[in-house]
Amino acid sequence: MLVHVAGAVQKPGVVSLPEGSRVFQAIEAAGGVVSNAELHRLNLAELLSDGMKIQVPVAGEVLPPPSPLAGSSGSTSGMAGTAAGTARVNINTASLEELGTLPRVGPVTAQAIIDWRQEHGRFASVDELNAVDGIGPKLMESLKDLVTVQGG
Incomplete structure (x- = not known):
């Protein structure tokens, strides 16, 4: 599956991961985070789906709040949840x-x-x-x- 990793990572872009991968694995595949990344704002254990975008925030960056709308996991991973369909x-x-x-x-x-x-x-x-x-x-x-x- 393909996942877009953006924001505070060493090599932003599209990464290829096996089905069943998690947010932390996508970040690792993008070379890891930069020094001012705020990983605590993501659910690093969230299961990924094909076509998802993960936005790794930098310190002070404002992300839209996750929405508890219909979705498989009630994602709390900021931007990652948006593309996964948990918030429209x-x-x-x-x-x-x-x-x-x-x-x-x-x-x-x-x-x-x-x-x-x-x-x-x-x-x-x-x-x-x-x-x-x-x-x-x-x-x-x-x-x-x-x-x-x-x-x-």
């Missing part, structure tokens, strides 16, 4: 950084979502993401269960 990102209120926690959404696509929202107003449904430049059918399919337009 509200595309009507999310910041550039929050949108960037979604799998396969980098700064350019995150900015395109924000630009579309500023030009057209709130998204009426998740399906409207199809109208955003850079979001094709495959990306849309991977995002539809990770985002919402409710609340906020």
Whole structure:
């Protein structure tokens, strides 16, 4: 399986791990943490799933709180839980950084979502993401269960 490890690690990027791997193993595969990482804010024992993104915070970095919405483990690992489906990102209120926690959404696509929202107003449904430049059918399919337009 492939997992994206970002933030306060030596070699951020995508790592390949066997099924059943844990957060701490993904961090090790990314070369370990940098000196100002705050590992205590992650659940290092959390079971990983394919396509997950783990954001290792640096000291003082603000992460969105984990949400106790439907999910397999009630994740408390900050950003890792977001991509795993334990918390949905509200595309009507999310910041550039929050949108960037979604799998396969980098700064350019995150900015395109924000630009579309500023030009057209709130998204009426998740399906409207199809109208955003850079979001094709495959990306849309991977995002539809990770985002919402409710609340906020």
